[in-house]
Amino acid sequence: MSRPPGVDRAHERADELGFPLSCEDVAGALLATLAAAVPRGGRILELGTGAGVGLAWIVSGLGERTDVEVHSVDLDTDLLGTIRRVGWPAHVQLHEGDGAHLVATLGRFDLLFADAPGGKLSGLEATIAALAPSGVLLVDDMDLDQHADPELRRALQGVRDTLVQHPQLVSTELAAGSGLILCARSGAG
Numbered sequence: 001m002s003r004p005p006g007v008d009r010a011h012e013r014a015d016e017l018g019f020p021l022s023c024e025d026v027a028g029a030l031l032a033t034l035a036a037a038v039p040r041g042g043r044i045l046e047l048g049t050g051a052g053v054g055l056a057w058i059v060s061g062l063g064e065r066t067d068v069e070v071h072s073v074d075l076d077t078d079l080l081g082t083i084r085r086v087g088w089p090a091h092v093q094l095h096e097g098d099g100a101h102l103v104a105t106l107g108r109f110d111l112l113f114a115d116a117p118g119g120k121l122s123g124l125e126a127t128i129a130a131l132a133p134s135g136v137l138l139v140d141d142m143d144l145d146q147h148a149d150p151e152l153r154r155a156l157q158g159v160r161d162t163l164v165q166h167p168q169l170v171s172t173e174l175a176a177g178s179g180l181i182l183c184a185r186s187g188a189g
Helices: 005-017 025-036 053-062 077-084 099-105 124-129 150-165
Strands: 043-047 069-074 092-096 109-114 131-139 169-174 180-185
Touching: 005 053, 005 077, 025 053, 025 109, 025 131, 025 180, 043 053, 043 099, 053 069, 053 109, 069 077, 069 099, 077 092, 099 124, 109 124, 124 131, 124 150, 131 150, 150 169, 150 180
Parallel strands: 043 069, 043 109, 069 092, 109 131
Antiparallel strands: 131 180, 169 180
């Protein structure tokens, strides 16, 4: 799979920063595809900016579009400061804070990528509530077999159970990369 140039630069930046938790290419390519399908005037939220790899995939999927607001949240002040200097398009906004708390304050989104513990392991209901009608949620790192810590495995199982049993979501598990769950919000809610 070939990467867009912005994604290659983001991976180089992650290596330089010693940041090992970047979005995998399989999740990134799916993110780019989902971003391309966001309706005109839509909104995208990424929980967990990290070194900007996932964000670079999202921006690549939008191509020349400027009608979509893109928001990304991270807790790490220093890392976020570095990412702010990258030179993102004007329709990209970076927010500092815990996704579990900020997700409820940023509005509703057509595409939401839960890549950090905040908004996934904690605050999952607020993340689901932030989905616009017919909004799409992508959650990664969900393959329990890739995690040795029993507490983390139990927490991730709880996330999985919530997503696949949620009455407002239609969900599918994808056995790719670190494990993905793709959800769409059903109904008018």
